[in-house]
Amino acid sequence: MNTLKLSISSCLSAFALLCLLLFSSSAFAQIKVGSGTISGDFSFNGMFYIPDSTIGARDVDSKVRANAWLNLNYTNGGFSAGARYEFYLFPLIDFQDIHYQGHGITNFFADYKNDFIQVTGGYFYEQFGQGLTLRSYEDRNLGIDNSLLGGRVKVTPYKGIQLKGIWGIERHNFNFDYIKRNDYVRGLDAEVALADMIPKLSEKGVTLTIGGSFVSKFEKAEDKMFDIYIDTAKYHAFYNGHAITDFTATDIPDVIKCQGLISSDKIPQNVASWATRLNFGIKGFRLEGEYASKVNDPNLSNDYIYKRGEALLMSASYSMKGLGVSASFLRADNMDFRSQRDATPAYAALTLNYIPAINRQYSYQLLGNYSYASQPNGQIGAQAQVNYQIPKKTKIGGRYGTDITVNYARFHDLQKTLVPLSDTIGTITATEGYTSKFFGFGKTLLYQDIGFDITRRFDKHWKLMLMYNYINYNMVLQGKPGTINGNHVGFELTYKINDIHALRLENQYLFIPKKNNLEEKEKGSWIYLLLEYSISPKWFITVSDQWHAGNKSKLHYPNAAVAFVHNTTRIALNFGKTRAGILCVGGVCRTVPASFGLGLSVTTTF
């Protein structure tokens, strides 16, 4: 009860601060201080939780919970400084589950830049290339903030050339005891934009950029103990030869448990990663590629193997009026790169790099529930997409034209051959692990999506979008058995009553065949229905329901929401149920627990 009172009073305090800010922000907007300006933003995301055993919404200890933060920035010419206060003392349960809990000044910085140099001290975000070696960023929805506390220098010695150097300690949720940390990161990046240096290239519409980066993390090495489960029947010869008698028996016949040790001198304290990249464009054609490699990095996510990591990300696109074609290829092998080798792989915390998901990202609810989660330690796949607009004022295209998008994506695990030593000793740990052909597709299909959608505006009032997708989603991506092999059909119908009032109806159906090896609660088809009424630009009223119609449970996940927008402030109230699953942004995912309750969200900038 005391916890409940505390959480309510804490959340009310945050809410009071919010009201004060709303008042001050609407009254003052950006604040002038001398020749400088103070700006910022504030966000409050609160919820009152109601337990609901039917959907698995648990009875949380503090029913009133909120995430809130305030950014304040001061800018004066080339100088800027800022700080952020975050209040996650009683966070939304999603965030508590990933240990994103606490409060305090989580970010402060001072930055100066001119045409030649930019110097930053404090917390900063940085990305080298496409992020294969370093991407320090934040995503509040995911609970990710891997900012670096340290220093950064960017130099532009010549037009078209940029050099960057960074040193920092990566933020780890609300653990601010940086003095005790035994890890830090340093990196260099260089990029040359040839088109900026050679006017003839830019005159011909050519863009050409080459770059390279080097990132190294240091973490003090300590002896690493780990459990090994060995099939003694299979590996009898080796272990009998080693005359070790004191293994622990397990429930599985012939399988014994023993412990392994990698001594600290066999653990690399400095782990380096490097990448090279090329961006080339001419008129409507664009080619981008980045290759990254990482030296031996035994860590929890790769079972402490010493294999070199590598990743290749290539994409090509061509666009002209009414047509856009793009294709991408991604291969990532042992590229989970974190500040600490024992960081929990299930959480994004302490991640240094970013291996994106290149498949099409859907905002539609039922497809979004099965978003592909990028697999930095082993994935190979490709994606292709064609966007075509049937011209306006034609018989087929109609008065406003018709947009068609077709896409295909397929991702597999890697084809792996275990190294001989691992076959001798029964574990890949502390070996090179495996070898893998660069273009070898593994047998496990992780994700496949083939789909198309057609969007057409019929007149000033009516607009319709039809979509179809066939997806194969391996539930191993959510740590569960089975594969979703589903047909997804849907439509989105918008009726614009006038310039202010509009209605939008969204309906989706995900058909999942009954015969499959999914968990019982995952079986069966889904239906989703959403109706939105908007009064532009201030009001949005939405009701929706996800219905697990094909499951024995026949569970409903109804939701109702009202949003009000005033200038730069948005206030939203929602009531309803959320199904358990995952939330993904750009291939980075986190689990979402089932929940039911009343939510309030406020964001404002000033």
Added chain:
Amino acid sequence: MKKLTLLLTTLLLLSQACNKIDTTQELFRTIGEVEVTPYDPEYAKTVIQKIYVEEFTGHRCVYCPAGARELKDIMAEDPAIILTAIHCSSLADPLSTPPFDRNYKTPMGNIIEYDFNIKGLPKATINRMEVKTNEWGFDRNKWRSVIAGIDRKNVKAGIQLQCHVDEGTQEIAASVAVTIIKDLPNPVQICLVLQQDAFISGQVDNGVPIPDYEHNHVLRAGLNGNYGTKLTPNGLVNTHYKYATTCKIAYGNSFPYSNLPIEISNCSIVAYLIDMVTKEVVQVEQFEL
């Protein structure tokens, strides 16, 4: 020149920012139930070098009692000596009638006698140091001088031994922790044995049969094999680490030599660390049950 210096400095920094580990060797060790922890420097300072003496004897060996008395005297002067009596050879064979009907021989003792080429009793190995090529058994007249000549200051390892007797299950659990104080380049194994004092039976002493002679330090059995077990798969151990494990032995009906019952109050466990290349004993410890 400035550019070259900058380039070289950068390359130097980059080379320092990457540790490549050679994976052609096994990087990890399986260690069964051996717990590996950093050592305690304070404990390491207190460790004294102990000396393991294996006395090879037999109840019909004429001069063995004299040898036993010699060793008793040496041990009285030097408490760092730990003794195991291995009854072996035909002179230890039991007779059909008392008082020489006891069999103190063990398979483990026989193997040690054979492996260390013991010929003629009494003999003693001293830390299993070689007397000369392929011979380890010192004659009685050498024991004192050889023991006196051992360098006690070069302590390479310490052994901590704790034992627990479970009368319910009739099991002895010996918890041994080996602290590596100085570099041991060769593979090692820890060996634990059970030995027993105060057996009363016959012994020939200088030609005279003594029917109620007291036999002490008698080897009864090994807890983990004739030469013990490795602390790591390849036997190599790291300096400044402590390797702890537990071995058990049943002393009830399942004890392999139950014709001579175990009297726990007369027993002790001896643990010794063996250099598997030189065969020498690096350190030894004893725990009285």
